[in-house]
Amino acid sequence: MTKSQFKVLFLITFSSLLVTRSYSAADDVKLDVSESAFKCLNELAASGRFFVDNVLGNLAETLEVANSSTGGEYPPGSLVTLVPIEAMVKHQEGWNPATNDWEFFLLDVSAEGTTIVERGGAEVLNQAGSCFGCHQLARPEWDLVCGVDHGCAPLPFTLEQIRAAQAMDPRCTTEN
Numbered sequence: 001m002t003k004s005q006f007k008v009l010f011l012i013t014f015s016s017l018l019v020t021r022s023y024s025a026a027d028d029v030k031l032d033v034s035e036s037a038f039k040c041l042n043e044l045a046a047s048g049r050f051f052v053d054n055v056l057g058n059l060a061e062t063l064e065v066a067n068s069s070t071g072g073e074y075p076p077g078s079l080v081t082l083v084p085i086e087a088m089v090k091h092q093e094g095w096n097p098a099t100n101d102w103e104f105f106l107l108d109v110s111a112e113g114t115t116i117v118e119r120g121g122a123e124v125l126n127q128a129g130s131c132f133g134c135h136q137l138a139r140p141e142w143d144l145v146c147g148v149d150h151g152c153a154p155l156p157f158t159l160e161q162i163r164a165a166q167a168m169d170p171r172c173t174t175e176n
């Protein structure tokens with residue numbers, strides 16, 4: 001092997017090591033969020049207009065931030081949802097700094113449960129556009145949660161329409 005061949009080989013090996021390392025770092029902080037994490041809205045905790053849960057069991061801290069009048073940083077595991085087909089879940093710190101570690105989910109829901117249609121960061125869309133595109137307008141202390149007065153442009157739905165969409169969650173069986 002010539003010296004320059006060695007240099008190329010060294011560079012390829014070294015850069016692939018770097019890539020592997022950065023992936024495993026993100027994997028360490030990625031929570032395992034499967035379809036069973038998304039439940040009938042009645043089974044979640046209500047906070048104002050939306051519902052919350054925590055896939056790591058830390059519901060108390062999630063609720064504390066959601067109910068705060070001054071905002072705050074949602075803890076890892078926080079799951080927030082307004083209507084059955086959309087949710088956001090907070091991973092561990094460092095998963096995706098661009099979205100403050102929130103993952104956006106577009107869901108399909110039926111009596112059988114939840115199917116994940118789309119998941120990820122800024123690339124996840126609904127009919128109105130990028131979830132992140134709208135939610136990033138929330139002022140920093142609100143951690144991408146829009147609410148009604150956190151800085152996002154309002155949705156063209158009344159509270160009554162939102163409540164109706166919540167009440168029609170097909171995942172909720174008759175015992176609820």
Ligand code: HEC
Pocket residue numbers: 049050080081082086087088104105106124125126128129130131132134135144145146147148152153154155
């Ligand atoms: C056109 C802008 C826009 C888009 C696109 C959008 N949202 Fe929202 N979202 C809002 C606004 C505004 C609210 C607050 C609505 C209210 O309470 O009246 C909201 C509410 C929510 C809530 C309840 C917590 C909160 O922020 O108030 C969740 C969860 C949510 N959206 C997730 C999503 C997901 C997931 C997507 C993509 C699949 C998405 N949104 C796309 C603007 C948007």
